[in-house]
Amino acid sequence: MSDQHPILNHLLSADPLSENAIEFLLGYKEEDDLVDFKLTLDPSSEKEWIEIVKDITAFSNTYGGYLVFGVKDHDKSIIGLSDEHSINLSDINNIHQKINRFIEPHLGNLRSKEYIHDDKKVIVINIPAAKGITHIISKDAAFNQPSGKPKVLLHKGTFYVRRSASNHLADARDLDSLIERRIDQFKDVLLNRISRVVEASKDSEVYILSKDENDPDNKRFIIESSPDSIPIQGMSFSVAPEKGEEKVAAWTVISSGNAQIIPPLNELWEWYGNRLELEIPEKQRLAVAQFCMWSEVPPFFWLRGIRAQDIQNLVLDTINHRKPGTSLKVTMVVASFLGKSFYKKALIALGEYQSKLSRAMQSYPDTGPKNAHCKLSPKANQSNPEFRIELGENMEKIVQSVDSNKNKHQPSAIDRMTALEIDIYLYAQDDKYA
Numbered sequence: 001m002s003d004q005h006p007i008l009n010h011l012l013s014a015d016p017l018s019e020n021a022i023e024f025l026l027g028y029k030e031e032d033d034l035v036d037f038k039l040t041l042d043p044s045s046e047k048e049w050i051e052i053v054k055d056i057t058a059f060s061n062t063y064g065g066y067l068v069f070g071v072k073d074h075d076k077s078i079i080g081l082s083d084e085h086s087i088n089l090s091d092i093n094n095i096h097q098k099i100n101r102f103i104e105p106h107l108g109n110l111r112s113k114e115y116i117h118d119d120k121k122v123i124v125i126n127i128p129a130a131k132g133i134t135h136i137i138s139k140d141a142a143f144n145q146p147s148g149k150p151k152v153l154l155h156k157g158t159f160y161v162r163r164s165a166s167n168h169l170a171d172a173r174d175l176d177s178l179i180e181r182r183i184d185q186f187k188d189v190l191l192n193r194i195s196r197v198v199e200a201s202k203d204s205e206v207y208i209l210s211k212d213e214n215d216p217d218n219k220r221f222i223i224e225s226s227p228d229s230i231p232i233q234g235m236s237f238s239v240a241p242e243k244g245e246e247k248v249a250a251w252t253v254i255s256s257g258n259a260q261i262i263p264p265l266n267e268l269w270e271w272y273g274n275r276l277e278l279e280i281p282e283k284q285r286l287a288v289a290q291f292c293m294w295s296e297v298p299p300f301f302w303l304r305g306i307r308a309q310d311i312q313n314l315v316l317d318t319i320n321h322r323k324p325g326t327s328l329k330v331t332m333v334v335a336s337f338l339g340k341s342f343y344k345k346a347l348i349a350l351g352e353y354q355s356k357l358s359r360a361m362q363s364y365p366d367t368g369p370k371n372a373h374c375k376l377s378p379k380a381n382q383s384n385p386e387f388r389i390e391l392g393e394n395m396e397k398i399v400q401s402v403d404s405n406k407n408k409h410q411p412s413a414i415d416r417m418t419a420l421e422i423d424i425y426l427y428a429q430d431d432k433y434a
Contacts, residue, residue: 007034011064016126017113025068025124026117029076031165034063037071040081043088047143050153053099056127057135058160058167060107061178064129065162070122080120089123090114093316093349102154104138108320134159134178244271244278252287259294259323265409266402268297273399275301282306286314293318293331296416298423303334312338319349328353330420332361336369337428374424391422398422 010021042048059065069089070081092112100106111126141154160167161174251263285302292299315335335346343364347354365372378387398415
């Protein structure tokens, strides 16, 4: 696609749902390979949800794009949405669940935004282009016709692309285009990494990559001169980090929300032990909190002062992108501090995993999250400041029990439970996340 496409600059910008981007879309008045206008979506209609699966996967498998709701299809006039339809289309977690029933791999990066134009509500959904994957229909999808006879709209094993302002089942030429885009994406990543070395200043240290002789499949390479290399699934990579802040920054970039690639347990506990000395920005604190939720390490210190909406998004992302077998108990403890309504939404996002929670955690705690998940309290005649100091000392002992030299990468289960309670008592904001 030409870089001159008028929508592409908005689609690839830092905020593809900015006010300028949405106003541009509403004035565009034309459907093409990057935008589709729709009057509304009936949340009770299976047929309409199946059609949305086509739309979203077609955009994702091609260049990405926008779905704009509240606009007439034929003349592109802005009609607006009812409050009910606006609420349904703003629930991006529900949209993920509806479309992921029929596709593999699952989508988890859609964004939805309500916008008021001339007192009329519209919803714009942003669909990023898939990178390195293709979303394929994983099972047949059918709806019941008025006659009662089912009609299959999606067939297992097929996939859709966006072409000529509509969705198309992929054919041979689409496969060729898809392969070409994959090659271009790979070239961009490779050339970007090469340029970083070429453009490095003369006094910078450049490490030489070499093949790991113990890996016959040529999937592992090492940086020869760095004893502090960070192990990652399938390869070893090093930024030779010297400070805790550098390690956090490196892991934040490396992982990018991928539960398959997260810091070792002992690293997370070391960061927690040094939490008062580490100076890291909010984005990295959110990343560390997510690492902790996936690893059953206390997360609340890292969430101090962060907006409730950002924490809600983080919790849902942690659920949707968890590694199989990952415990989500700590994640749901965090969810409980975000209010009863959000906790119900998080339970729905869990899907079948909900049954693995304890009975007490399968509903919002009536006594409040702090009372439900933290049983700590000062002794008689002990002031709150004295008790907080004591808790800090107890936490330090738990952190110090981790010793990677003795292959003890995390505290015992009892100590982990105590550490979470201490973290809740000291840092959880019982009534300030809403």
